[in-house]
Amino acid sequence: MNMNSYEKKLLKYKQYDSLLINGRISDFMSKPPITLTREATMADAKALMRDNKISGIPIVDVDGVLVGLISLENIIIALEKQQINDPIEKHMVTDVSHLMENMAVSTVMSYLMTHGYHRYPVVDDKKKVVGIVTQGDLMLHLYTQLGNIYMHNKRREELLMPVIHHLDSDTKMDENSFSYDIDTRDMDQAGKGSTLFKKFLQEREVPVDEVRRASISLYEAEVNVVLHGSGKGEIKGYLVNDQIFMVVVDHGPGIEDIDLAMEIGYTTADDEARKRGFGAGLGLNNIKQYTDKLIIISSSHGVKIEMVVIPERKK
């Protein structure tokens, strides 16, 4: 395969990045990394490789910054030349191919294709080694993601079939669609979107019970975005066949453990949230209670909540 066709392929891969729930290297690299400093001997490196069944070790300075790499090949050469007790510094490769921790999967793929090495140190913006990624790690990760995407799509299809075309497209907004950008760290504004959505539903003569269930759920979700989602996100609402569909997306750090977060009383909110009458660990539970269908998708760079409220007579 020539370079040109690689590039074409990569362009295609890039569009899949948004599909991956954990699409950054830091989501799947091995950590903490096993490293040595350059003062250690080649014999130390050999022992460490044997004990941990690994084929390469990043070499770092006192601050943990990447300065080189020792591979199995370097060890074999040192053994042949009877230089196994030399300090690592004499044998290490100093021009090391490495990856950045915030790189997307498609970029990692491109590296693996063009460089061809088996393992890569992963560094942060100060070039400190924070992890190791092997080709195997990447394959395992993609395989797991494939399972997640399949499960999610399958479930979404079952739950949201009537509006799934709405949810996947920004362009199909009509008079029964609602959209609101949450862009605030100002707690005073939390709940504004939900208040507008309530009005939206009332104008369309949705029965009072459904209006209430939908606006309470959306309110809790909106407050969560302001409390945990770094204050930025968006709300989308749709009224389709008398059913209310709501999607709330944020770009915060995600929910670490959804099962735990669903438990009544569990919270990671701070005092500011409590001063507002929230952060008591009831939010997600309230949403569960007032919606008929609920999907929460969390990753390390955002949460997406999809909610459906169905009229009593349609159940």
Next chain:
Amino acid sequence: MKIDEIAELLNATIYSQPDGQDIDINCGGASDLMSDVLTYMSDLPPDIPKSMILITGLMNPQVIRTSALIDIPAVVFTRGKVPSQQVIDKAKENDIAVLSTGLKTYTVCGILYKAGLHSINGECK
């Protein structure tokens, strides 16, 4: 019970009183936790909050937002919490009556209960 009567019983100041609307309060609920207020609504017919007064020691815009969202028409702030201008404006915008009293939450509950306001449950009409 009318807002004026409640204000008198609690020796409260009225900061917002929607004109032209004769709010009739039949029941009350007390909480400093807005999520809790939202939780309670689940077992109730949608009409009940419409005749309810929310008694709270918490004073911020979310109290009004929460009330507006579930159609609670009146809020009383306890322990001398004076509503901010933002809170008053928001309340007026949403036709919500706002009162403030120096009494403690427990005392306010006791006085209003004795005066005939029900708890938010089936008895409340």
